[in-house]
Amino acid sequence: MTRLAFALAAALCAASPALAQTAVTASGGWTRATPPGATTAGGFLTLTNSGETDDRLVGARTPDATRVEIHSMEMSDGVMRMRPLEDGLPLPAGATTELAPGGNHIMMMDLAAPVIVGAPVPLTLMLESGAEIAVELQVVPPGAPKPAEAQ
Amino acid sequence: MPRARIAIAALTLVLAAIAGTLLWITFRGEDTSATVGGPFTLVDETGRTVTQADFEGSPTVIFFGFTFCPDVCPTTLYELTLQMQDLGPDADKADWLFVTVDPERDTPEALRQYTSAFDSRIIGLSGTEEQVAAMAKQYFAYYKRVPMEGGDYTMEHTATVFLMDSGNELFGTIGYGEDAGMALSKLRRLLRDG
Numbered sequence A: 001m002t003r004l005a006f007a008l009a010a011a012l013c014a015a016s017p018a019l020a021q022t023a024v025t026a027s028g029g030w031t032r033a034t035p036p037g038a039t040t041a042g043g044f045l046t047l048t049n050s051g052e053t054d055d056r057l058v059g060a061r062t063p064d065a066t067r068v069e070i071h072s073m074e075m076s077d078g079v080m081r082m083r084p085l086e087d088g089l090p091l092p093a094g095a096t097t098e099l100a101p102g103g104n105h106i107m108m109m110d111l112a113a114p115v116i117v118g119a120p121v122p123l124t125l126m127l128e129s130g131a132e133i134a135v136e137l138q139v140v141p142p143g144a145p146k147p148a149e150a151q
Numbered sequence B: 001m002p003r004a005r006i007a008i009a010a011l012t013l014v015l016a017a018i019a020g021t022l023l024w025i026t027f028r029g030e031d032t033s034a035t036v037g038g039p040f041t042l043v044d045e046t047g048r049t050v051t052q053a054d055f056e057g058s059p060t061v062i063f064f065g066f067t068f069c070p071d072v073c074p075t076t077l078y079e080l081t082l083q084m085q086d087l088g089p090d091a092d093k094a095d096w097l098f099v100t101v102d103p104e105r106d107t108p109e110a111l112r113q114y115t116s117a118f119d120s121r122i123i124g125l126s127g128t129e130e131q132v133a134a135m136a137k138q139y140f141a142y143y144k145r146v147p148m149e150g151g152d153y154t155m156e157h158t159a160t161v162f163l164m165d166s167g168n169e170l171f172g173t174i175g176y177g178e179d180a181g182m183a184l185s186k187l188r189r190l191l192r193d194g
């Protein structure tokens, strides 16, 4: 009986990548309400890899947007440039990685509905290790800075 | 020994000539170089054609961007909105323009909706591809369409806020991420002296 339960549990674990162990934690997730008509939103959060193996943020999904990508953004000579991070975002062991305005962000495109203040956006982060992390992004007004509760 | 001295003298002459040429180029550049700003024709949020003449006689604040922008554009418009609240009725003295670099998607109506999330004095301007390109050129504003997966695209663009005086000459700029207090004092000065 016990053995069967074990086998069942093992099978379940193997079948569901969502149950993969991870030492990566996400905190302080937030995004901005979209101005009327806008169909893209940037998601920001802090990822901490407290484990001993490197991992990588390779994707994300949300029921609120058709497409979600990991993007880099940089300012050079006063010009804003944004690019998909084809290989994802490295999460080195023992390091904290910040996704913040003016830099790397979760790019949510083709939003199904406007993002509004008071309605957090559910987001599932996909890691290279197979682990998934579910987070909720708090919503601030359009263009507003990081909310105090996300500090 | 004299030979070395001659060599040094020759080198000095060459350097002086180079410096002189550079100075000449610099000063000549100042005389004839194109300046920031100039005539343009665009379309406002209501679909009405506007030109630089519609904004003459008062200071103008100009920012280039696009509504599909996830970060820099809403951030800049939000910060301008806060500063306009600080400036109060004084901000009425200036024209506040958000010029799209993505006229294909940013129609006048799209801009009207988008800018409604910010201070109501901020006006969106669109136009044809050519009109927008000509306007951006006047301001040395760079932008480029960057294709993404699935036929989609995004824009990279100059994120500087241009402060133009009532004679439509460059008064100053506010850079992305610039200290809010510094930006506010620049805007105050523009409204007072521009």
Ligand SMILES: [Cu+2]
Pocket (backbone or CB within 6 Å): A071, A072, A082, A083, A105, A106, A107, B070
């Ligand atoms: Cu992006």
